[in-house]
Amino acid sequence: MPSMNAADPQWVTVLGATGSIGCSTLEVIALHPKRYRVFALTGHRQVDLLARQCVRFAPRQVVVADAAAAAQLRDLLAALGASSEIQVGYGREALERAVADPQVDSVMAAIVGAAGLEPTLAAARSGKRILLANKEALVMAGEVFLAACRSGAADVLPIDSEHNAVFQCLPQGRAGPGVRRIVLTASGGPFRDMALAQMASVTPEQACAHPNWSMGRKISVDSATMMNKGLELIEAHYLFGVPAAALEVLVHPQSIVHSLVEYDDGSMLAQLGNPDMRTPIAHALAYPERIASGVEPLSLACVGSLDFEEPDMVRFPCLRLAREALHAGAGAPCVLNAANEVAVAAFLANQIGFGGIAAVSAQVLDRCGTREAGQSVEAVLALDREARALAHQVAGELAR
Numbered sequence: 001m002p003s004m005n006a007a008d009p010q011w012v013t014v015l016g017a018t019g020s021i022g023c024s025t026l027e028v029i030a031l032h033p034k035r036y037r038v039f040a041l042t043g044h045r046q047v048d049l050l051a052r053q054c055v056r057f058a059p060r061q062v063v064v065a066d067a068a069a070a071a072q073l074r075d076l077l078a079a080l081g082a083s084s085e086i087q088v089g090y091g092r093e094a095l096e097r098a099v100a101d102p103q104v105d106s107v108m109a110a111i112v113g114a115a116g117l118e119p120t121l122a123a124a125r126s127g128k129r130i131l132l133a134n135k136e137a138l139v140m141a142g143e144v145f146l147a148a149c150r151s152g153a154a155d156v157l158p159i160d161s162e163h164n165a166v167f168q169c170l171p172q173g174r175a176g177p178g179v180r181r182i183v184l185t186a187s188g189g190p191f192r193d194m195a196l197a198q199m200a201s202v203t204p205e206q207a208c209a210h211p212n213w214s215m216g217r218k219i220s221v222d223s224a225t226m227m228n229k230g231l232e233l234i235e236a237h238y239l240f241g242v243p244a245a246a247l248e249v250l251v252h253p254q255s256i257v258h259s260l261v262e263y264d265d266g267s268m269l270a271q272l273g274n275p276d277m278r279t280p281i282a283h284a285l286a287y288p289e290r291i292a293s294g295v296e297p298l299s300l301a302c303v304g305s306l307d308f309e310e311p312d313m314v315r316f317p318c319l320r321l322a323r324e325a326l327h328a329g330a331g332a333p334c335v336l337n338a339a340n341e342v343a344v345a346a347f348l349a350n351q352i353g354f355g356g357i358a359a360v361s362a363q364v365l366d367r368c369g370t371r372e373a374g375q376s377v378e379a380v381l382a383l384d385r386e387a388r389a390l391a392h393q394v395a396g397e398l399a400r
């Protein structure tokens with residue numbers, strides 16, 4: 001990892017700058033202009049927002065989806081009077097340049113879904129400090145990703161609020177001897193109390209209206225099905241090196257306790273805070289120091305009471321599927337992730353119902369969940385493609 005002198009600014013590349021995590025990251029960076037400089041910003045389709053971000057943060061590089069978006073961005077930057085030195089690129093190689101440049105110290109990995117895998121791997125191979133929001137990269141390619149981090153001597157700091165909480169409750173962020181259990185908390189999403197019969201007909205808008213967190217649409221739907229918590233179990237297994245049996249989920253509707261670690265001596269350590277992603281982002285940016293995040297201090301007196309309950313596995317079959325994939329190991333997490341991404345996109349496009357997400361994921365996991373895990377990124381991507389093709393077929397059959 002590049003050396004970081006406290007007096008020098010830290011150069012940060014924000015992958016997925018136009019998304020929910022990307023925007024929150026830039027809000028934290030904006031509070032500390034002497035401490036952080038933006039090296040590169042990447043977006044995909046939201047070119048207008050990216051142009052405004054370029055004017056505000058003056059990155060050296062900016063990356064979009066394709067040549068047409070790049071041309072549009074160049075025109076916008078000229079019209080807004082942005083620096084003519086900003087290099088505009090597009091596609092995979094430009095993304096990899098934006099993370100691997102020797103000037104870059106830290107990479108916020110906040111592209112949504114499997115699209116984030118390759119640039120996050122490039123950050124790992126080039127030994128950056130990776131602020132990992134893109135859990136899907138770790139779920140689909142856990143071993144490959146960790147091997148790339150080891151070979152590049154990259155550090156990984158979790159951004160998911162639960163994993164960031166666990167990291168804060170573990171010495172040096174690793175689960176060594178004496179750790180009995182890791183407990184990930186879950187809000188239960190918008191449908192925790194809804195009558196089961198009603199859940200079949202919920203709309204994408206209802207699924208995206210999370211009671212506590214403001215997030216992108218894909219993770220919002222994953223929270224509503226609790227697939228998000230399932231993917232987080234798999235993420236925790238890789239990040240902290242703990243077996244499935246030592247990982248638990250506890251529903252906590254207020255989203256104040258972000259997760260807990262239980263030790264053999266009976267101690268339970270928890271991290272608490274208001275549900276706002278700027279807290280874990282600021283923690284990971286500054287680690288091991290602490291900086292202001294802009295988040296309101298938590299008033300436990302105002303919160304009053306904190307509730308906890310077991311998750312309902314009948315209501316949330318996706319959580320069960322993710323547990324099965326974690327136990328099965330090998331290629332199962334990659335297959336489940338791919339099937340879920342296709343199913344969520346089909347639900348958001350009103351092609352299948354809410355229950356269809358679990359149905360597609362279950363069928364695809366059943367039919368190709370026993371495949372070997374790839375030991376190379378090419379093998380992982382091949383398995384991802386195969387599972388996606390099958391998921392499209394199953395979703396198409398359901399849609400008819």
Ligand code: NDP
Binds near residue numbers: 020045047110
């Ligand atoms: P958003 O949907 O809000 O943002 C996604 C970002 O990825 C956008 O910048 C988008 O660009 C970009 N993007 C989309 N598709 C591609 C692609 N094919 N290639 C390159 N870039 C692409 O997502 P979130 O910010 O909510 O989530 C990002 C990641 O962080 C996810 O993996 C999620 O699981 C994780 N996470 C999010 C949390 C949250 O609170 N939001 C909490 C914990 C984890 P554009 O918009 O310009 O098209």
